[in-house]
Amino acid sequence: MDPxxxxxxxxxxxxxxxxxxxxxxxxxxxxxxxxxKICLIGAKCDLMRLSSEYPDDDNAFQExxxxxxKRYQWMRKTRPDGNCFFRAFTFAYFESxxxxxxxxxxxxxxxxxxxxxxxxxxxxNFTIEDFHECFYGVLNRIKSGEISxxxxxxxxxNDQGISDYLVVFMRLVTSGHLRSNEEFFSNFIEGxxxxxxxxxxxxxxxxxxxxxxxxxxxxxxxxxxxxxxxxDRGQGGKVTVHNFPEGSSPRIHLLYRxxxxxxxxxxxxxxxxxxxx
Numbered sequence: 001m002d003p004x005x006x007x008x009x010x011x012x013x014x015x016x017x018x019x020x021x022x023x024x025x026x027x028x029x030x031x032x033x034x035x036x037k038i039c040l041i042g043a044k045c046d047l048m049r050l051s052s053e054y055p056d057d058d059n060a061f062q063e064x065x066x067x068x069x070k071r072y073q074w075m076r077k078t079r080p081d082g083n084c085f086f087r088a089f090t091f092a093y094f095e096s097x098x099x100x101x102x103x104x105x106x107x108x109x110x111x112x113x114x115x116x117x118x119x120x121x122x123x124x125n126f127t128i129e130d131f132h133e134c135f136y137g138v139l140n141r142i143k144s145g146e147i148s149x150x151x152x153x154x155x156x157x158n159d160q161g162i163s164d165y166l167v168v169f170m171r172l173v174t175s176g177h178l179r180s181n182e183e184f185f186s187n188f189i190e191g192x193x194x195x196x197x198x199x200x201x202x203x204x205x206x207x208x209x210x211x212x213x214x215x216x217x218x219x220x221x222x223x224x225x226x227x228x229x230x231x232d233r234g235q236g237g238k239v240t241v242h243n244f245p246e247g248s249s250p251r252i253h254l255l256y257r258x259x260x261x262x263x264x265x266x267x268x269x270x271x272x273x274x275x276x277x
Contacts, residue, residue, distance in 0.1 A: 041091050041157040042077035044150070044265070050075065050231075063237035068229060068255070074265035075255060082207035085214065085254075085261045086167045086174075091157050092252035092263045093224050095150055097142055108139050110222060118176045131172065134165035168206065174214055175199040177221035188213045209259060219244045227253045229264060 047069055054061040076091075078084045097104040115132045119125050138156060141147045147156060157163045178185050182195040189198050202208055219226055227250035230240040243250050253264040 038079045039158055040079045040163050041154050044074050044076050047072050047075045060233045064231055064239045067238045071267060072264045073267040076263040078262055080260045082209050083167045085210035086170045088254055088261045088263050090166050090170050095153055096251055104143055111136055114173050118172055121176055121179050131165050131169040135169040171204050173221050174218045175203045177217040215244050225250045228256050230256050232258060
């Protein structure tokens with residue numbers, strides 16, 4: 001018998017690990033399995049493919065999918081890893097920049113200023129520098145034409161290293177806006193947490209799911225309005241729609257199902273324009 005065999009994990013489990021390490025190992029295994037099955041950013045597909053994910057007699061969802069189809073023609077799925085809001089938002093917005101040079105120029109300035117604002121709030125310079133350099137680099141690749149198609153952008157977002165750096169920077173931008181407007185946002189935080197504590201636990205870490213407060217802060221910080229369509233079991237045959245900020249004309253459109261966000265594309269025939277590409 002190989003003397004080292006007792007040290008080998010079986011089916012991802014090693015009895016010599018303590019409980020915390022075992023849980024982390026199991027989570028890593030689950031993440032790996034998800035990663036092998038679902039892209040970080042999927043291909044554009046017909047919205048009606050959503051119907052096949054629910055039973056034909058599930059009227060709550062089937063009717064709302066039909067309602068969605070009155071306005072949207074396509075969707076793009078994201079990996080359900082807790083980063084889906086930030087990844088979906090960033091991809092959809094960057095995709096819209098492929099055909100909007102003035103907006104790209106505006107946002108490059110916003111991204112540059114955000115770096116200095118984060119440093120002024122006490123974030124470590126060396127930490128911000130790495131994430132900002134990656135973020136700024138992708139924007140410049142769009143500006144130079146190196147990234148000029150949705151397919152090229154999708155490839156960038158499916159590079160785990162780059163994609164996660166983009167998500168981290170957007171999380172930091174969101175945290176920075178919350179901290180800079182502490183008096184206002186403290187009213188939205190439950191319990192005894194300060195805004196800084198909330199950001200440290202619920203905004204900045206990867207894989208933490210997003211709520212309204214994240215959306216409000218990110219759209220305000222970037223000046224990029226978004227429309228969220230809520231597909232759930234609520235009463236009625238229509239999806240609930242919220243624009244952030246309220247009353248704005250949304251630049252990008254997302255689909256929310258409990259715990260997850262995907263990207264939506266307007267029906268160009270019925271709406272006269274497509275929100276992204």
